[in-house]
Amino acid sequence: MDHEADAYRTDLMTITRYVLNEQSRNPEARGDLTILLSHIVLGCKFVASAVNKGEEQKKLDVLSNEVFVKALVSSGRTCVLVSEEDEEATFVDPALRGKYCVCFDPLDGSSNIDCGVSIGTIFGIYMIKDKENVTLEDVLQPGKNMVAAGYCMYGSSCTLVLSTGNGVNGFTLDPSLGEFILTHPDIKIPEKGKIYSVNEGNAKNWDEPTAKFVEKCKFPKDGSSPKSLRYIGSMVADVHRTLLYGGVFLYPADKKSPNGKLRVLYEVFPMSFLMEQAGGQSFTGKERALDLVPTKIHERSPIFLGSFDDVEEIKGLYAAQAK
Numbered sequence: 001m002d003h004e005a006d007a008y009r010t011d012l013m014t015i016t017r018y019v020l021n022e023q024s025r026n027p028e029a030r031g032d033l034t035i036l037l038s039h040i041v042l043g044c045k046f047v048a049s050a051v052n053k054g055e056e057q058k059k060l061d062v063l064s065n066e067v068f069v070k071a072l073v074s075s076g077r078t079c080v081l082v083s084e085e086d087e088e089a090t091f092v093d094p095a096l097r098g099k100y101c102v103c104f105d106p107l108d109g110s111s112n113i114d115c116g117v118s119i120g121t122i123f124g125i126y127m128i129k130d131k132e133n134v135t136l137e138d139v140l141q142p143g144k145n146m147v148a149a150g151y152c153m154y155g156s157s158c159t160l161v162l163s164t165g166n167g168v169n170g171f172t173l174d175p176s177l178g179e180f181i182l183t184h185p186d187i188k189i190p191e192k193g194k195i196y197s198v199n200e201g202n203a204k205n206w207d208e209p210t211a212k213f214v215e216k217c218k219f220p221k222d223g224s225s226p227k228s229l230r231y232i233g234s235m236v237a238d239v240h241r242t243l244l245y246g247g248v249f250l251y252p253a254d255k256k257s258p259n260g261k262l263r264v265l266y267e268v269f270p271m272s273f274l275m276e277q278a279g280g281q282s283f284t285g286k287e288r289a290l291d292l293v294p295t296k297i298h299e300r301s302p303i304f305l306g307s308f309d310d311v312e313e314i315k316g317l318y319a320a321q322a323k
């Protein structure tokens, strides 16, 4: 191995070291986000290990949620938690409160567990508005107010993709060290991709712009090559591939589900934040996804996210329909 590659291999950039470096650039930062993220990372390590042990789905869902709630509360840095698994938001005991709100799906795509498909944890972090007066409004903020977001994918390897608002970085869990090490620095999504990702089983109920877009992907009229369909049906895995290879992931509205399927606070927002930070775009069919202001914690929204040019095309089709 040459000297430069060796230097990179031996200069281990752990996720904690990375976040500390980021925080040290902000003179007002007191390390709270670093502490909060280290508790999230601990939860991810626990889930990675439980998934590897082959626990059954029901148990894993419940277990993962409990681990994350406890890790987040004990960090002393959180105030309001919203989990996909809990109907109501959790307001942290005042004695343990900090300034952050975390919205998360502890185990997204868990219906895929029993067949070994990659699944993941998704999270988005907000700052509370007023520490003295904590309300549900603190988590009903538009996605653009998030201070950090990420996901951890449990697959053939375990990868944590994170943005604290200054680009996107990917860290892979080294099981022998028990540490996430920076393996994908400064991820940028290709401007245009060759893949589209959607559940075509819903095609007969799609609206016109979605149907037209998919038709264009398959049979482009501008001389470009057709896009290939890749759909895993596990959001973290589909978004991860989209981020690395480009293209577009969509879960649109349809006649049966006018708001699509995916949840705003812990699916649509974190993934949209990462896409934008990687140079891509995210759109709801009406607006920039991160501009949406949710009114309920488990609200759903249609979503089109991925390469800048591909999403631009979808926006054009919706704009044409509106005329």
Ligand SMILES: O=P(O)(O)OC[C@H]1O[C@](O)(COP(=O)(O)O)[C@@H](O)[C@@H]1O
Pocket (backbone or CB within 6 Å): 107, 108, 109, 110, 111, 199, 233, 234, 235, 236, 238, 261
């Ligand atoms: O099976 P469908 O309708 O294509 O939905 C797939 C989507 O549902 C999810 O599995 C989320 O659903 P769950 O909350 O039921 O796990 C996403 O990860 C994925 O993108």
